[in-house]
Amino acid sequence: MDVLLFAAAAVRISVPYALAAMGASLSERGGVVCIALEGLMLNGALAYTLGAYATQNPWAGVACALLAGLLTAWLHAEATVRFRADQITTGLGINLLAAGLTRFVLVRVFHSSSNSPRVPGLPEWRLPVLSDLPGVGALLSSPLVLVTLALVVLVHALLFRTVFGLRLRAIGERPEAAATLGLSVTRHRFAGVLLCGLLAGLAGAYLSSEQHSFTDGMTGGRGYIALAAMIVGKWNPMGAAAACLLFGAAEALQIKLQGSAFPSELLQALPYLITMLALAGFIGRAVAPRAVGTPYDPES
Amino acid sequence: MFDVGGRGDKSFNDAAYAGLERAQKELGVHFTTLETSEGADREVQLRQLAAGPAKIIFGVGFLFSDDIKALAKEFPDKKFACVDFTVNPGDSLPPNLVALTFKEEEGSFLVGALAAMTSKTGKIGFVGGMDVPLIRKFQAGYVAGAKAVNPKIEVLVKYAGNSGAAFKDPTKGKELGLAEYHAGADVIYHASGSTGLGVFEAARELNKLAIGVDKDQYEDAPGFILTSMVKVVDTAVFESIRATQQGTLTGGVQHLGLKENGVQWVYDDHNKALIPAAVKARVDSLAAEIIAGRIVVPSTTE
Numbered sequence: 001m002d003v004l005l006f007a008a009a010a011v012r013i014s015v016p017y018a019l020a021a022m023g024a025s026l027s028e029r030g031g032v033v034c035i036a037l038e039g040l041m042l043n044g045a046l047a048y049t050l051g052a053y054a055t056q057n058p059w060a061g062v063a064c065a066l067l068a069g070l071l072t073a074w075l076h077a078e079a080t081v082r083f084r085a086d087q088i089t090t091g092l093g094i095n096l097l098a099a100g101l102t103r104f105v106l107v108r109v110f111h112s113s114s115n116s117p118r119v120p121g122l123p124e125w126r127l128p129v130l131s132d133l134p135g136v137g138a139l140l141s142s143p144l145v146l147v148t149l150a151l152v153v154l155v156h157a158l159l160f161r162t163v164f165g166l167r168l169r170a171i172g173e174r175p176e177a178a179a180t181l182g183l184s185v186t187r188h189r190f191a192g193v194l195l196c197g198l199l200a201g202l203a204g205a206y207l208s209s210e211q212h213s214f215t216d217g218m219t220g221g222r223g224y225i226a227l228a229a230m231i232v233g234k235w236n237p238m239g240a241a242a243a244c245l246l247f248g249a250a251e252a253l254q255i256k257l258q259g260s261a262f263p264s265e266l267l268q269a270l271p272y273l274i275t276m277l278a279l280a281g282f283i284g285r286a287v288a289p290r291a292v293g294t295p296y297d298p299e300s
Numbered sequence: 301m302f303d304v305g306g307r308g309d310k311s312f313n314d315a316a317y318a319g320l321e322r323a324q325k326e327l328g329v330h331f332t333t334l335e336t337s338e339g340a341d342r343e344v345q346l347r348q349l350a351a352g353p354a355k356i357i358f359g360v361g362f363l364f365s366d367d368i369k370a371l372a373k374e375f376p377d378k379k380f381a382c383v384d385f386t387v388n389p390g391d392s393l394p395p396n397l398v399a400l401t402f403k404e405e406e407g408s409f410l411v412g413a414l415a416a417m418t419s420k421t422g423k424i425g426f427v428g429g430m431d432v433p434l435i436r437k438f439q440a441g442y443v444a445g446a447k448a449v450n451p452k453i454e455v456l457v458k459y460a461g462n463s464g465a466a467f468k469d470p471t472k473g474k475e476l477g478l479a480e481y482h483a484g485a486d487v488i489y490h491a492s493g494s495t496g497l498g499v500f501e502a503a504r505e506l507n508k509l510a511i512g513v514d515k516d517q518y519e520d521a522p523g524f525i526l527t528s529m530v531k532v533v534d535t536a537v538f539e540s541i542r543a544t545q546q547g548t549l550t551g552g553v554q555h556l557g558l559k560e561n562g563v564q565w566v567y568d569d570h571n572k573a574l575i576p577a578a579v580k581a582r583v584d585s586l587a588a589e590i591i592a593g594r595i596v597v598p599s600t601t602e
Contacts, residue, residue, distance in 0.1 A: 213470075
């Protein structure tokens with residue numbers, strides 16, 4: 001039972017990381033750095049709350065979160081792909097914008113700088129057998145957990161088993177060559193970034209639906225952890241999701257071991273230490289897509 | 301005057317603001333507020349206020365401690381007050397700075413005793429925000445109070461992190477709450493800002509009880525809040541303003557405890573169904589003993 005409760009905690013913690021990290025792998029495989037995950041998630045989280053609050057329907061909240069992720073990502077794509085702005089700077093700008101914008105909306109709409117009122121969360125999906133399992137039953141009744149599990153397979157297949165995925169990867173490696181073959185670098189990169197926006201928006205919806213409210217700054221740096229997980233996962237959606245699960249397990253372990261004889265400072269650093277160690281060696285060399293971070297200029 | 305974390309935090313920023321409003325109404329003072337965002341602009345904003353016409357400038361939150369001390373030295377003809385000022389050992393405060401500190405350990409002692417008497421499992425929990433001495437004060441009082449009524453009680457203690465972000469991470473708070481409830485605790489006291497909203501969610505999900513902090517948090521999870529440990533920040537702010545107006549404000553550290561009505565625990569129509577009369581009587585008698593000095597509540601966990 002203890003082991004199952006632990007596993008459930010690890011998965012719960014890793015879901016938002018995994019969604020965002022998979023999104024980033026699509027964006028970066030196409031050649032666009034997505035340091036904007038934090039902002040995409042934050043906007044998604046607020047949009048869920050607004051949608052669920054206005055309609056009292058949690059699925060309308062999810063739709064709003066997807067839309068917010070999409071619009072925010074579109075901003076990133078316009079700036080970096082169409083106008084060839086620096087991708088890191090633009091991403092950081094979007095994070096700052098989201099931090100300010102969500103707070104502004106929170107104060108204007110809900111008259112609080114801290115948190116929104118309570119909104120409906122997603123209802124359980126009662127499944128035969130799965131929902132009745134001890135320890136993990138509640139986890140496996142959570143719609144977004146199940147959706148995330150399915151997305152791990154689907155996003156990986158999209159990148160490695162479809163024509164679109166092949167073209168996207170080619171554009172992230174050698175955009176000039178892909179363009180010579182008649183592929184639109186702009187369109188594919190837009191698609192990668194927008195898909196990233198959808199996934200990160202969904203990650204935000206998960207955060208606020210689990211809390212039944214939006215809290216100022218509630219993403220708490222999760223976007224940056226997701227980005228690191230994507231690198232540990234070598235820019236593969238499935239690898240990124242696995243890295244997130246590792247990180248989630250480390251965080252669950254950290255929570256569980258608190259109050260034991262372990263020095264607390266070391267314990268608080270545990271998830272980050274594990275990520276660093278994984279980055280530093282156990283995983284092997286992580287090579288970025290060749291053209292990531294470089295705007296494509298057909299004239300040059 | 302001044303404010304961090306922002307108004308509308310439903311916690312001590314709002315309480316401080318209520319103190320300002322009361323002073324405006326009853327004493328006819330004027331005030332302005334500024335909000336800080338993350339990080340480094342605190343000193344700049346304090347300076348902006350200090351250079352203006354204000355007679356007394358408040359910093360709300362322990363994060364102001366260093367900046368406000370530096371500014372108080374630089375502007376000796378202005379008065380400064382800081383809510384939750386962190387006093388370092390060996391610190392000498394400038395004479396124009398009032399450090400408003402609360403004996404959170406005394407209020408925490410009472411809610412700890414209440415939690416221990418309410419628990420059916422013999423286990424209760426504590427969730428802290430950032431692991432700093434200020435929050436350890438809450439923990440120390442809570443544990444001491446619980447042990448005072450039940451020496452065999454087990455108290456599970458977990459913290460959300462080592463940075464300011466640990467006060468605004470409800471997702472982490474929910475996991476910490478779930479972990480403690482799953483480990484057998486049936487009442488959890490949080491001292492963790494909006495991270496605690498996650499603890500309340502965990503209480504709802506598993507149908508357990510939680511204890512609020514700083515202000516009455518009943519509204520955040522009706523039916524799941526056993527009580528709240530309240531810091532009476534509004535009165536402290538109001539009294540400082542009144543003293544400034546009368547010219548009687550003296551610098552130094554003010555420790556506001558049960559005796560000074562600086563901390564309280566909530567017992568009202570919302571929660572009295574959860575608290576039997578005998579239990580309330582016991583908590584009240586413990587409070588009386590603390591006020592009389594017969595019980596000295598520890599303020600550190602060492």
